[in-house]
Amino acid sequence: MGCCQAVFAHTRFWSSLLFAAWLPLAHAGLPRAASVPGGVALLPLAPVAPGNERPRAWLGELPVFVAADGGKWVAVTGLALDTPPGTHELRVEAGGETRHLHFAVSTRDYPAQHITMKDSSKVQLSASDLARVEREIAAIQHLKRHWRETADTDLDFVLPAEGRLTGRFGLRRFFNGEARSPHAGFDIAVPRGSAVRANAAGLVLATDDYFFNGQTVFVDHGNGLISMYCHLERIDVRPGEAIAKGQRLGSSGMSGRATGPHLHWSVILNGALVDPELFIGRPAKKR
Numbered sequence: 001m002g003c004c005q006a007v008f009a010h011t012r013f014w015s016s017l018l019f020a021a022w023l024p025l026a027h028a029g030l031p032r033a034a035s036v037p038g039g040v041a042l043l044p045l046a047p048v049a050p051g052n053e054r055p056r057a058w059l060g061e062l063p064v065f066v067a068a069d070g071g072k073w074v075a076v077t078g079l080a081l082d083t084p085p086g087t088h089e090l091r092v093e094a095g096g097e098t099r100h101l102h103f104a105v106s107t108r109d110y111p112a113q114h115i116t117m118k119d120s121s122k123v124q125l126s127a128s129d130l131a132r133v134e135r136e137i138a139a140i141q142h143l144k145r146h147w148r149e150t151a152d153t154d155l156d157f158v159l160p161a162e163g164r165l166t167g168r169f170g171l172r173r174f175f176n177g178e179a180r181s182p183h184a185g186f187d188i189a190v191p192r193g194s195a196v197r198a199n200a201a202g203l204v205l206a207t208d209d210y211f212f213n214g215q216t217v218f219v220d221h222g223n224g225l226i227s228m229y230c231h232l233e234r235i236d237v238r239p240g241e242a243i244a245k246g247q248r249l250g251s252s253g254m255s256g257r258a259t260g261p262h263l264h265w266s267v268i269l270n271g272a273l274v275d276p277e278l279f280i281g282r283p284a285k286k287r
């Protein structure tokens with residue numbers, strides 16, 4: 001769950017990515033479909049019709065958001081980065097019946113990123129830091145699985161900060177040459193003290209100060225969609241507070257494990273960390 005900023009990073013990598021093919025834009029309101037590890041599978045279910053209740057869906061044990069789109073119910077299914085490619089199964093309950101919907105997950109090769117940390121204590125952890133990190137991972141895991149059913153959820157995000165994109169989702173990361181967990185978020189370089197804003201409306205689920213993620217805000221958008229904003233310098237909201245789209249949550253900084261001031265933004269869908277860019281109406285540009 002850690003984070004990073006690729007200040008040293010690799011212009012060759014970025015220039016190769018700049019002209020990468022983009023998936024076509026989704027229907028208004030839905031994220032772009034990407035049935036890959038770290039992506040979102042859009043699985044059509046029953047038509048929306050009077051007396052036809054919203055179906056319920058599960059991937060494994062976790063409920064999945066079912067949205068209305070184009071006259072159909074669609075299971076907006078988050079796929080964790082460690083999802084094995086192959087056939088997967090969504091359990092759907094509708095009209096008192098349960099069925100199993102099979103769908104394919106393809107491979108995606110995410111690029112590697114090498115990061116140099118001057119403070120090696122944030123790479124080689126002491127026993128006490130390791131114990132703290134393990135407690136925090138358990139707490140974050142619990143928050144990621146939070147489920148609050150709402151009538152609707154805004155899936156058309158605004159960017160939470162204005163700045164240069166410095167770290168895409170899914171990068172396979174090496175800190176001081178050592179392999180660590182992949183980059184499960186989206187990094188935007190912003191000076192300390194810049195506004196960090198909610199990408200969509202919701203309720204503040206939690207705020208905390210973590211070893212890797214630093215001062216962090218979780219916003220619950222409903223139906224298993226949650227945003228996490230990390231490395232803040234100041235937090236201006238409290239748990240339980242209702243947040244409007246675009247509302248200021250706090251100020252950017254470099255708390256936790258960060259090589260420079262930036263916002264690390266993660267998006268969680270049915271417990272899976274997924275690519276935030278799929279929810280942005282226009283593809284992000286490196287500026």
Ligand SMILES: [Zn+2]
Binds near residue numbers: 002185186187263265
């Ligand atoms: Zn990051």
